[in-house]
Amino acid sequence: MxxxxxxxxxxxxxxxxxxxxxxxxxxxxxxxxxxxxxxxxxxxxxxxxxxxxxxxxxxxxxxxxxxxxxGFIDTHVHYPQTDIIGSPAPGLLPWLNTYTFPAERRFESGEHASEVADFFLAELLRNGTTTAAVYCTVHPQSVDAFFTRSSELNLRMVAGKCLMDRNAPDFLRDTAESGARETEELIHRWHNKGRQHYAITVRFAPTSTPAQLKLAGELATQYRDTYIQTHVAENTDEVKWVKELFPDSRSYLDVYDQYGLMRERALYAHCIWLDDADRARMAATQSVATVCPTSNLFLGSGLFDFANADKLRMPVSLATDVGGGTSFSMLQTMNELYKVGRMAGTHLAAQRMFYMATLGGARALQLEGTIxxxxxxxxxxxxxxxxxxxxxxxxxxxxxxxxxxxxxxxxxxxxxxxxxxxxxxxxxxxxx
Structure with a gap:
């Protein structure tokens, strides 16, 4: 044949x-x-x-x-936030409470999750994105719906169920034990099945107890070829809140490091309010900063520091962060990336931006040689x-x-x- x-x-x-x-x-x-x-x-x-x-x-x-x-590779995006893209709020935390959490509640319904997944995947493909690292909701059925639709299209996708057992509405909380159990079941069901890959997904440190972070770290050690995805140092109010919740940690990033969540295949969204010790630790562990310029500008979170990231060879990739981000287009995301760089004193060449959206994303996912x-x-x-x-x-x-x-x-x-x-x-x- x-x-x-x-x-x-x-x-x-x-x-x-x-x-x-x-x-x-x-x-x-x-x-x-x-x-x-x-x-x-x-x-x-x-x-x-x-x-x-x-x-x-x-x-x-x-x-x-x-x-x-x-094909473009989007290393941080939320499919359950598709319907709230472009929602007004004075900052990250009010935006989460007013729009995000109520929208995610609807993913209790597998039928709703499937309908949104269909639209979301079509929108990615219309914008030239062939691989993405995707957040689902706390509901396992949201993960099953996403991977089912992705598999039918034979797309290479990374996704995972959010872990969040505190500081969120009751209807979006799991427990440390149930979250770990459901994550492990989903790993067995989907990871490396065809072109699907699983990400252990800690929403962000404030919505996980130390017990949940500990279990997430144990899963990350046991299943080393899975991904880890979470948020870090996105805005100053959030950084202050993390300091209150984890007073013994040196920094926001250090919270994750203490629980074994920094390694290859770990994707950290935003990374705006890091210091050089954090950046050096990112480089040493090959944890990747997924830079989200449209989201950071839209929510007023801050400007990513390319000069200091490059000085320490911190791995970086490009992401839309829909629905905090305002476009599924990686081209429009490059437009905003360039402006973020200029405001922070860096000129980003177009060739580098296209690299970040292609091979840079593949390297972030440890998939160079595959995509x-x-x-x-x-x-x-x-x-x-x-x-x-x-x-x-x-x-x-x-x-x-x-x-x-x-x-x-x-x-x-x-x-x-x-x-x-x-x-x-x-x-x-x-x-x-």
Whole structure:
């Protein structure tokens, strides 16, 4: 039985490393060819060098004038908050109590959870996101609904049930014991089943007792290839609250460290109000900061400090944080990321922002070699970007004179309209 080979002709963009630290990291083929078989990348390179290797019956998709890049990877997003995106509040804690917790109560219903999961996944794909690290609610049925829908689409997703046994409404609390038991059952049911991965999900330190954090850390030690996801140092009121709840911890981040929750595959959203000791600890444990610029600006939380993160080589990735974040689009998220960097005194090159949204996300998830670039054997998760998707973008693209300028125009001016097509494991799952 022969493999069914598909080929895609377009400009190709992917990365072998972080371009902020490696001048040879960007891989660009102006007239490129991507060859796919059985849902995997076979080869990527110049059309002139690869076209002769195509079998006679190969189907060639002509996307000339467009750019093919690996699918975007969103390392922090809440699917139960889809319906409250764009809700007004004076800050994080009032926003949680007024909008988030009541919305999450509805996920007691598996039927509701499935309906939202369908919309959420369609929205990701419409925006070119093929992998995400997703928060469900405290309800195990919210996890089952999400993974069921993701599996049906054959998407590579990371998700988990929130652990929260205090400082939340009664209708959203588990207990330390029930939360750990349900998490372990969900790990056995979903982790590494097809393209699904489980994340031990501590909502944030204030909503977990020391007993719950201890059990979460024990699960993280027992199941070392699972993910860990939580929030840290998002805004000053929250940091102050954590200090009151955990007076013996050196810092907010140290709360998690004391319970064994810092390691590879640990994703820490926000990381705004850290000090250099925290950043060094993130780097030493390879715990990843998932930077959420639209959310941080919308909730007035603060500006991520790229200069000090880079100084200590703290791992970073990019995330939308819907529904505190205001867009599913990783392109629009790059737009806000750039502004956050500028306000904090850093100029972020477009190539680095695209790296963060692709290979940087794969590295955050310890999935380099599986997703994130076009190395042979990687999953064929990729998107087709249209630099002429809108009249303004087309006009600006026509006057760009370098790859950096073209990518910068996409990062600043583009949105979901620039996603001409999205492919997951070689199958087209969205077309505009």
């Amino acid at each position: 022969t493999s069914h080979v598909q080929a895609y002709r377009a400009s190709l963009l992917h990365f072998s490393n972080d371009p902020a630290f490696d001048e040879h990291a960007t891989q660009w083929h102006g007239d490129g060819l991507l060859i796919v078989a059985d849902g995997k990348i076979v080869a990527a390179g110049d059309y002139s060098k690869l076209s002769a290797s195509l079998p006679a019956d190969c189907e060639l998709h002509d996307y000339r004038g467009k750019i093919i890049t690996p 994130g670039n076009f190395a042979a054997g990687c999953d064929a998760d990729f998107i087709v970007l249209d630099p002429k998707a809108t009249p303004l973008l087309a006009r600006r693209s026509a006057t760009t004179d370098s790859l950096e300028e073209q990518l910068f125009a996409l990062a600043i001016l583009a949105d979901d309209r620039a996603i001409a097509a999205t492919y997951s494991a070689g199958a087209c799952v969205h077309t505009r």
